[in-house]
Amino acid sequence: MDQDSRYHYGVIARAIAVIDAEPGLGLEALSARMGMSPAHFQRVFSAWVGVSPKRYQQYLALGQAKTLLAQRRTTLEAADGSGLSGTGRLHDLFLRWEAMSPGLWAAKGEGLTVRWGAFDSPFGPAVAMGTEAGLCGLGFAAELGLEATREELMARWPKARFIEDPAAVAPWVEAAFTGRGEARLALIGAPFALKVWEALLTIPSGMVTTYSDVARAAGNPAAVRPAGTAIGRNPVGWLIPCHRALRKSGALGGYHWGLPVKRAMLAWEAARSEARDDGMELAEPCAEQGYQGRVIA
Template sequence: MKTQQALNYERIASAICFIRENYREQPGLEQIAEHIHVSPFHFQRLFHEWAGITPKQFLQYLNIGYAKKILKETHATLFDTACELGLSGTSRLYDLFINIEGMTPGEYKNGGQDLDINYSFEDTPFGSIIVASTGKGVCHMAFADEGEEKALANLQSLFPNAAYKQTLDTKQQNALSVFNQDWSKLQEIKLHLRGTEFQLKVWETLLKVPAGGLTTYADLAAKSGYEGACRAVGTAIGKNPVAFLIPCHRVIKATGEIGNYHWGEVRKNAIIGWEAAHL
């Protein structure tokens, strides 16, 4: 006999398949709930418990993925893109991009046009790193494990139409000072982040975790104002555009396990130990 947990998983899996197959018709809560033979109220609660987001938000993520593909790979207008997704017009497409991507569809389509980005490569105690900045602040920092050419290509894929210059500016220097155990200039570090309201809130909360300290996904979700949304918070952490400065390495599992890290579990252990030792 199947457990309740197994039955719930089958229902959620069936609902996700239905949403993915019918997202162009923009199915509503009642329609999806009817497909898996539960009430809309029960389905909403069940889906949120499992995924940490609502069915509507899940559908929005599918919409944004398809819209980005259309805008990137075709010459479709914003109106044509909205129609292809089954949206009523460009205003809904605009709202979708603002809510999910933190930018307008036009800004996504132009890929950072008119944006000047300085970048440099520096050695840190944990390996080579690429750091990039705009006139507003640091917009990207990542460990260059696959070499400088690959690291630069990853940065350029985020802002394909921006103008790039390899130079070390003051904003980058202030950011890199943390690798010298100098936490006195934290207030001078400026960030230029692009993200959703949800992501920005999670990253802001992460910045409040002190060096040498640790937190859990559940605790971070609660302090961000999204109690119970551990999976969604984990996804936001994985989208962190600025390694180390936004300290996603300080988030561990409630069991005490270190957990995954975008740049490797070994590096995560090393950073946590390094911070604790120097404080």
């Protein structure tokens, strides 16, 4: 990522945080917080997010989740049947996923070397972890802080060996948030959790579904609560889009890395989806994930 892109990442991430915390803030006040003129801030924000700051504020309203669910949702079966989970025609990032063996999962990562680093993201500071096979953890630290986020991810593989090495995982992080390059995933999880995470991959950007639909797509319609647990334990936030799963009422439900992050992700995707429908050309500051293949359980 070049210096200008990194600077704009920071501006947009901070702007999203401010908009979420103070939804009624006007353009002049918001641009002043960013240290930019109103015209310059509006231009940068609109290019990256796809809509104006004011329109984005509207998307951040909690009612937008209900609108998505009522008008724009797609069932996982329909997404899968239409091929959206195959060639990823709505997306431009090829994502390869290899599930680790059940034995390695049961061993809690024993014998595994995991490298990690802290990074900036459009949704605040993030911690990324990876093995030789690919990215195995991505968490957002806006609420927990970097140290607690790192410790929380490490606790998932308590017997693994961890090495701080940002350069080793940086290319995959770059791909995850820019859409350039290839983001490989290497995940450890119980068989049902893997099926839940695979189901989440079929939800297109700008769409949402329900926890019960996820359970059904994972092969156990009655396992809504276990599906919700697996969604909450998704080790790779954003790339596996657990933020697109809502309650039937349209309420956001929980989110492991904080509801403000979930709201920002949904608003970002909905705004950019609508902008694409309107024929706008957008910059690519974050991944619009495409998926091929299926999980090897």
